Amino acid sequence: MTSATAKATPPTWQPLCATADLVAYSGVAAWIETPKGPAQVALFYIPCGPNTPRPAGPMTTGDASQATELYAVDHHDPFSDANVIARGIVGDIQGEPVVASPIYKQHFRLSDGQCLEDETVRLRCWPLRLENGQVLIATD
Amino acid sequence: MTTPTPQDLIIIGNGMVGHHLVEQLIERGATEQYRVTVFGEERHRAYDRVHLSEYFADGDAQSLAMCDADFYAQNGIELRLHEAVTALDRDQGEVVTDQGRYAYDRLVLATGSYPFVPPIPGNDRENCLVYRTLDDLDAIRAAAKTATTGVVVGGGLLGLEAANALRGLDLDTAVVEFAPRLMPMQVDTEGGELLREKIEALGVQVLTGRATRHIEDGTASFHRMVFQDDKILETDLVVFSAGIRPRDELARDAALEMGERGGVAIDERCLTSDPAILAIGEVALWQNSIFGLVAPGYQMAKAAADTLLGGELTFEGADMSTKLKLLGVDVGAIGDAHGNQNPGARMFRYLDEIKQEYRKLVVSSDGKKLLGAMLVGDNATYDTLMQYYSNGLELPEDPAALILPSSEGAPTLGADALPEGATICSCHNVTKGAICETIDAGAIDLGAVKAATKASTGCGGCAALLKSVVDHELEARGVEVDHSICEHFAHTRQELYSLVRVEGIKTFSELIEKHGSPQTQGLGSSSAPKLGCDICKPAVASILASCFNEPITDAAHIPLQDTNDTFMANMQKNGTYSVVPRIPGGEITPSKLRVLGEVGEKYGLYTKITGGQRVDLFGAHLEDLPDIWGELIDAGFETGHAYGKSLRTVKSCVGSTWCRYGVQDSVGMAIRLENRYKGLRSPHKIKFAVSGCTRECAEAQSKDIGVIATENGWNLYVCGNGGMRPRHGELFATDLDDDALISTIDRLLMFYVRTADRLQRTSVWRESLEGGLDYLKKVVLEDSLGINEELEAQMQTVISNYECEWAGALKDPEKLKRFRSFVNDARPDPDIIVTEERGQLRPA
Secondary structure (H helix, E strand, O other): OHHHHHHHOOOOEEEEEEHHHOOEOEEEEEEEEEOOEEEEEEEEEEEOOOOOOOOOOOOOOOOHHHOEEEEEEEOEEOOOOEEOHHHOEEEEEOOEEEEEOOOOOOEEEOOOOEEOOOOOOEOOEEOEEEEOOEEEEEOO | OOOOOOEEEEEEOOOHHHHHHHHHHHHOOHHHOEEEEEEEOOOOOOEOHHHOOHHHHHOOOHHHEOOOOOHHHHOOOEEEEOOOEEEEEOOOOEEEEOOEEEEOOEEEEOOOEEEOOOOOOOOOOOOEEEOOOHHHHHHHHHHHOOOOEEEEEOOOHHHHHHHHHHHHOOOEEEEEOOOOOOOOOOOOHHHHHHHHHHHHHOOOEEEOOOOEEEEEEOOOOOEEEEEOOOOEEEEOEEEEOOOEEEOOHHHHHOOOOEOOOOOEEEOOOOEOOOOOEEEOHHHEEEOOEOOOOHHHHHHHHHHHHHHHOOOOOOOOOOOOOEEEEEOOEEEEEEEOOOOOOOOOOEEEEEEEOOOOEEEEEEEOOOOOOEEEEEEEOOOOOHHHHHHHHHHOOOOOOOHHHHOOOOOOOOOOOOHHHOOOOOEEEOOOOEEHHHHHHHHHOOOOOHHHHHHHHOOOOOOOOOHHHHHHHHHHHHHHOOOOOOOOOEOOEOOOHHHHHHHHHHHOOOOHHHHHHHHOOOOOOOOOOOOOOOOOOOOHHHHHHHHHHHHHOOOOOOOOOHHHOOHHHHHOOEEOOOOOEEEOEOOHHHOOOHHHHHHHHHHHHHOOOEEEEOOOOOEEEEEEOHHHHHHHHHHHHHOOOOEOOOOOOEEEEEEEOOHHHOOOOOOOOHHHHHHHHHHHHOOOEOOOOEEEEEEOOOOOOOOHHHOOEEEEEEOOEEEEEEOOEOOOOOEOOEEEEEEEOHHHHHHHHHHHHHHHHHHOOOOOOHHHHHHHOOOHHHHHHHHHHOOOOOOHHHHHHHHHHHHHOOOOHHHHHHOOHHHHOOOOOEOOEOOOOOOOOEEEEOOEEEEO
16 A cells, blocks of 8 residues: 555655744744645744653654744634634643634644544644754655 | 403503503503503603602603603503593593593503692792602703702602702702601611711701791892791702602592592502502502502502402502612611511610711510611611511521621621522512522523523622522532632632732743642643643733733733734634724824725725724734834824723714814813723723713713713713623713813722623623622722722823833834744735625625
């Protein structure tokens, strides 16, 4: 099967923006080109204090003194059909980081994009990485 | 089967009680059985006579009306106003007016009463008036125009109401009472003395034990009143308000059975001696008593409706307990307040001559039951005492505790002590049992109980009692009443507010660090930082702004805001924003108006005039917002805070500058208020309006803060609302000068900011305040909590730190970085698609 081949291929990391473009405890949107076409992603940046143990998250910096969580999910809000997720409020519910849609206020888990109010709805997620002050995204 | 022919029912009198009968008949479907005709002698349809003095404050007869203009017609009832009935022809079964004769099968007399004018020579002189109808009030107002002094003859309930009205017309007012004290029916000698002191302190002269011998021409004034002891009093205007007499002349002429001193005798079914004829209200005499209050009249109306429909409901007399506020003075009388109807009754009395409060309990000889009570100066204990009295509850071991001052505030009756049948809300007749039923049916909080039963939605006087009953019943059912704002803080908004103020906390992270809920798991591990959520973050942002008013665009505050506050614009359903520049008071120069047009065209914006007298520009792309605002600010505009929980607009009418009716410069005041409070962050949005006269074209009574011009200054209405649940603002203070108006609003708004719940408008806040409007007045006008100086200082801090958020943001390239659709691409969001409609762009 072709998917087996795809899985074997290591992800291609493409540069997205500078870490300085991110807004702490909040989101920004970015434009990406993927093999399946263009997409809008919402990037969330949750820096932790210097003494915080490395939290579990999809991706962290290599620098343990600056433990950081970064998330990329769909910027498109499936409920309002508008591209607004990056402009929602970041928070935590039951210990899980979430973003609330600014239009109709549904919550989406940042770790996997799952909507907490509707189990049939889930945002796409992309892996992120930090390298030399750059944010990299795996688009395939 | 054939439908029986409807019978003719005639109701004579369209006062409050006559109108209540009509309502009862409609509610019970009696209009199928009866063709109803109502005769009213006055020009006005039924109006609220109890609140007659508000007519002077408002000048609006419509607001006193008991129903909409088409209410009668819509229900198929013929209302013949300004047509007095002159005779009853019982033989023919007809009533006679100057316009014709009308046949009846059943007849109800609801003719009410007239003011008693003592037989004093000179009582018919010009400018000797009475206080009963709207026309009377118009006559008093007309006479007051050329008068400087006024005297009310009669120091009872109605007399003091009339005195209040004269005072409101700026007359030097005196009250002359025949009895040795004021309100002889309701209070005793001590209470009367206290009442006199309080009323004299308001500048009203009180003369008791005075019988007027005659009235003649005055020298300094229009009249001279000469008393039995030859003393004299000069005045320009005399108002007689010395009690009422039943309007029973029709019944007397028709030879119905009458009382010795007047009144149409009725039985418990409200039937007169002629079974075709009923009588209700102040014309009716039941067991030799006339009831001069509206509540017994309503009970008679209910019984009469039932009688007309063949039911068995009876009128069994009425409790004459009353809770009044006369000239701003609380007076309460419950049951046998004088203790002279129950042999062997014992009394407790408490008199405080400093605070000027007097309370008296009349109890049974064994001290176990409350038989009556009297209150002067403070009605706080009235509701509790009324519960003991009307439900026959056993008194506590030391009944005196009920009237003694307590450091813990007024003692209230424990909710568990009340029997199921105890009436909690008398306006909507809701018992404790009915409340328990709604809780058992699933109502889990106060709001749900109020929605289901209407309890506490009338006068609101029972709010505190209702809350304690609901809390008690919920707890009894094992429901823990949780007031936490969200999972991150086990505190209410009010508690968070206090923590921020007392500890001087200036950031969200410090607050959640110090006071976050310990159960919160945090991220990944227990020691990881807590983020908060979309409930607590904006609430805390609002609290921080109310306290310190630092720019909301500062880095520490940005992640807290809703998108609207972050981007200082209102997000619309397609992800674009609307832009609303401030137009204070709705006043705008033609050249600034032109700028709005130019900006709208340049950026492809849909434009619409808002209800708040400004212009909304829709469809702005995120990346265009800074350029749009750059142009607006260059033209002299400021942000309008349409996106914030903050002051929105101060609507105004054009006022005395242009309008021939205006009495004050409403636009000038609106601009001053809008510029003062712009940028004030609050629990919810706040809207104001200022009207230049009582015609109220700015609709100020539907606003959180409503200001209406008077000849002497401004009347302030508070806590009104439009929207989903409209609420009329309540009159809070009258005839304020500019500075007094502003300091009152300063305090009221800051008190709201301090004590309201998250996203609670002033209307809901006001309804949830224990103690209601009276409490609010005490805090704001009388400084009962001693915080007014602090409230004003805090408002001054907010005002001094005001800065247009958009002007600040445009100077800061870091802040402007956020206004891009994509951090890595300059293109606008290609998914925003618009189409044209009626010459403008809208979302496709």
